[in-house]
Amino acid sequence: MEYVPTVVPHYVLCADCGTPIEPNSANLCIACLRNTVDITEGIPKQSSINFCRNCSRYLSPPQSWVSCELESRELLSICLRKLRGLAKVRLIDASFVWTEPHSKRIRVKLSIQKEVFTSTILQQIFEVEYIVSHGQCPDCTRLAAKNMWKASVQVRQKVNHKRTFLFLEQLILRHNAHKDTVSIKEAKDGLDFFYVQRSHAIKMCEFLAAVTPVRTKGSEQLLSTDTHSGTSSYKFTYSVEIAPICKDDLVCIPIKQARALSNINPLTICTRISNSLQLIDPTTLHSVDLPSTVYWRDPFPTLAAASDLIEFLILDVEPTGPTRGKYVLADAQVTFANSTTQHEVSDEGGRDSIFHTRTHLGAILQPGDTVLGYLLSRANFNNDAFETLEPSRIPDVILVKKTYPNRRKKNRTRNWKLKSIAIEAEDVPSTGADKVQGRGAFGRRGGLDQQKVEKDYEMFLRELEEDPELRGSINLYKAATATAAAVPGADVSMSSGAWGTNTSGGAKGRRGAKKAFAMEVEDDGMGEEAAGGATIEETDDEDDEDFPDIELDELLDGFNEMAVKDDAPGGEEVDEDDVE
Incomplete structure (x- = not known):
């Protein structure tokens, strides 16, 4: 049987308190080591952080301003970068200590480690208090000084309603595209966005081009020139024009352009607006996607807008096919849903108030439903493309969408x-x-x-x-x-x-x-x-x-x-x- 010697641990007495401990380079126990060595020395226990009350942003070293919530990871990162001496220790954990939101105090609890002697690592927990100092960021300072913007985006649409801008407002909010905007002013046909940097204005123009059919023009104005350094200061203005065609509008495409668009019928309805125009022929379900670049080469106006829609009552509907997506071709028999409209049309010489038409809404229409449509048999349009159409191919009524009057x-x-x-x-x-x-x-x-x-x-x-x-x-x-x-x-x-x-x-x-x-x-x-x-x-x-x-x-x-x-x-x- 082989003999295995027993290892007997050796102990020494602590140099301060005399407690038996295993030997180490300091010959001190843990309690005496903590009382003797302070690894937090050189790290300030109180600091300050700058906060702009106008835009709710914090100053992140060196000179960037960041928007962040209280007790967020972004704010914790800013607080840690404000402390000097953290590079000499190892950061183990960091967390916020709750304080009153209006106290202007932010407290952070830190856990750090440091090797004080050879093979001797000490860990310590301490708190740092930050005083929130209110001030103004450079952007808000320029804004308060009036007319200190460097770039502006002028968004216009030549229509008589604001529905396009209402929808555009929601798109901007969803994608947070207005985060760099310092001011917004309402103009006659749209809005003006103001920015401190030119790159922010260019970014907004790119966003608008991605969600709406627009064309953009840029211009610049010389403010000052330094002859010694050769530098100049400019103001940049970008004019963004949105296509004057909205959802549910009736458009008449010029014959030459309609033939280029897969020979679609010129009389179409706009069903969707994005960075392109989606048009559909309600009599054949032939649809086309018109890119904004193609539209602006030879733009054309709307024939009738949503304000010209008239309520019709469905008397009979018979689906005939074909089916394309959510649209089904059908033959419908309609009459006026409003007696006042019928009386006005009768005074103008209308004898028959029942119309037969072909519609793309065959999947959702039933007898007794109310729909909105355009009455073309009594309309008078000042449009060159419409005048070139054959009268026999122009329907009396074009139905656009179903409506819910009881609702x-x-x-x-x-x-x-x-x-x-x-x-x-x-x-x-x-x-x-x-x-x-x-x-x-x-x-x-x-x-x-x-x-x-x-x-x-x-x-x-x-x-x-x-x-x-x-x-x-x-x-x-x-x-x-x-x-x-x-x-x-x-x-x-x-x-x-x-x-x-x-x-x-x-x-x-x-x-x-x-x-x-x-x-x-x-x-x-x-x-x-x-x-x-x-x-x-x-x-x-x-x-x-x-x-x-x-x-x-x-x-x-x-x-x-x-x-x-x-x-x-x-x-x-x-x-x-x-x-x-």
């Missing part, structure tokens, strides 16, 4: 909201909260007809409700149910976008709605006549069964609602930040 008659509260860019029209910096809940840059100029702008916005909301494909490209947010919205008779619009929350009726409307609700409860459902002699009207119209409702899974969280404070003066709306 519009009912005063329903929308369960969703839209965010807004919310940068003021004036050159005034906005806070981070205003960028989420502000009124936006649309409809703020005094020269604009506010009622017309609100009408365009309501049409835009209806398009989102009725077109699932359209709302799939933007972000919709959940809206908390307001108290007044659940009361019969209350008129509260829960949709917020370019003008923010719009509450109709004010305090009187809310109080009147609550009173009507109380009277209905007293009646306890015994009849239509409530207590006090008030009569509650009920709508007999049935809801549209095939209406494409917006489901909850399509909505996103994260929208900060406007609080309604009943005890506020006049019952007006106040921000949550003002409610204590």
